[in-house]
Amino acid sequence: MISPAKPMFDKIALIGIGLIGSSLARVIRREGLAGHVSISTRSQTTLRRAEELGLGDSYTADPSMAVADADLVIVSVPVGSSGEVAAEIAPGLKRGAIVTDVGSTKRSVIAQMAPYIPDGVHFIPGHPLAGTEKSGPDAGFASLFENRWCIFTPLPGTDPAALEKLSAFWRACGSYTDVMDADHHDRVLAIVSHLPHIIAYNIVGTASDLEEVSEGEVIKYAASGFRDFTRLAASDPTMWRDVCLHNKDAILEMLARFSEDLAYLQKAIRWGDGDKLFDLFTRTRAVRRSIIEAGQEVDAPDFGRQVVAHPQTQ
Amino acid sequence: MISPAKPMFDKIALIGIGLIGSSLARVIRREGLAGHVSISTRSQTTLRRAEELGLGDSYTADPSMAVADADLVIVSVPVGSSGEVAAEIAPGLKRGAIVTDVGSTKRSVIAQMAPYIPDGVHFIPGHPLAGTEKSGPDAGFASLFENRWCIFTPLPGTDPAALEKLSAFWRACGSYTDVMDADHHDRVLAIVSHLPHIIAYNIVGTASDLEEVSEGEVIKYAASGFRDFTRLAASDPTMWRDVCLHNKDAILEMLARFSEDLAYLQKAIRWGDGDKLFDLFTRTRAVRRSIIEAGQEVDAPDFGRQVVAHPQTQ
DSSP states (O other): OOOSSOOSEEEEEEEOOSHHHHHHHHHHHHHTOEEEEEEEOSOHHHHHHHHHTTOOSEEESOHHHHTTTOSEEEEOSOGGGHHHHHHHHGGGOOTTOEEEEOOSOSHHHHHHHGGGSOTTSEEOOEEEOOOOSOOSTTTOOTTTTTTOEEEEOOOTTOOHHHHHHHHHHHHHTTOEEEEOOHHHHHHHHIIIIIHHHHHHHHHHHHHHTOSSSOHHHHHHTGGGTTHHHHHHTTSOHHHHHHHHHHSHHHHHHHHHHHHHHHHHHHHHHHTTOHHHHHHHHHHHHHHHHHHHHTTSSOOSGGGGOOOOOOGGGO | OOOSSOOSEEEEEEEOOSHHHHHHHHHHHHHTOEEEEEEEOSOHHHHHHHHHTTOSSEEESOHHHHTTTOSEEEEOSOGGGHHHHHHHHGGGOOTTOEEEEOOSOSHHHHHHHGGGSOTTSEEOOEEEOOOOSOOSTTSOOTTTTTTOEEEEOOOTTOOHHHHHHHHHHHHHTTOEEEEOOHHHHHHHHIIIIIHHHHHHHHHHHHHHTOSSSOHHHHHHTGGGTTHHHHHHTTSOHHHHHHHHHHSHHHHHHHHHHHHHHHHHHHHHHHTTOHHHHHHHHHHHHHHHHHHHHTTSSOOSGGGGOOOOOOGGGO
């Protein structure tokens, strides 16, 4: 069979094959973006599963072998492992290759990885704003990145051609692309992603620890609001531990602001200040409308949820 | 045309015709639960809209007229208006009628309504744990109550037959029913519903007020977590102002617990205590699994969201 066009990259190496890595593998295959996809991950079990799923063309537990001759290397591991992975792949990297990552914190990833990247290799940190609460190679799907943003935080002196090539790759995966400073990225993500996850984890923890309301009651009546938070709070614990440890300053700042605002709201509740409450509750409505208009949220009530009752409920 | 069976109630009066009232109207019609549905609401615009939608059989701005001869009266108004509505309908209530409500706080509703309910009328406070972020008579739909719990908080001396009849009505609407003490209801709802809404309103407020991250950025990148909160934060402001004012004690207690837990989490982030973070982030995962198993949450990644990109996005 003759391929209709030369793929964008002769060889892509995927280091890490969880939700993000395996979604990349699937969309690369679907769109024909690579002549060869090599996959490497630390866990033998995960590597075997990736092979069973047929996600790539070659599989190895040795990341330096996976990146040999690769034109594009995508590191999709918890951000706390970035430095170690960079050290492992460094000896195998081809001159002229592009190395990128998908981590949710960029200042720390740059500090961890950049020292290991050899001269002549293009290191371009990246972050696709995509994911679900599921993890692992079975959780990935080819359309994960469609209609979502991928942000690059290139270092000074980055080759524009390499950046454009990486951007074209992500656009081929269905994403919009953006460029920003790593520090700004980390503050933006602290508010739009990290704080929401931390708050969600926290409220689910609070609800589980009550002595006067049983966990059974919390679960039974969760549909009245609580369940929305459990989705984010079901996200991968290793990934989110690492995010908290590696974007500490920005997260602590956003947490402080959140707590200030909550104290203000709490005071309004304590003193029965209905006008203050009504004012806040009114202006937040417009934000959702804007997100829907920006094509980043569904316009159906209740997220368009279709809950099917299980037989054991009644 | 001969009706196949006598309806459960000859006449049902719906006082308030927003999301809940209009959903009731629709399911009552679909299931043939009433011979006649009378609708009353304060706003002339809403009343006219209810009539245009054909939600009932008669329409009046005078609630005491709406309840005349009604066997079942369902008050679906913001909890802060409960007392006023009770005073208005009291003169029209038929002996033997059941009066119920749908309010999210029960102690306050009982305090407001009970004094006005005449002897011989069964007042049974109720709370269907159902809703979406939309409001108004157009937002209702007949399946809103399916697979959801309706909690009754009957007063001492409530007629068991009346309670059973009301329970049968809600089961006919598709709900499961439960009975609990009003104080306990208010504490359970404070954690499963009120706190989640307040936290959601608060975080959306915090994100809107940042000076270094623009509102445009918050909206553009909302899909990385933030957007989940905007759904609850788009709920009806009047309803939620009233909930905060009328379940103050339980809400303040849950807020205090939440803030304590958040301080603990914040300290773990500040001191880089990855084990504490990992521990919390792991145990919260199980809660979602239980909610899905209880048939109260969808088992699809990302709530099964289907976001359609709008042309202006690119």
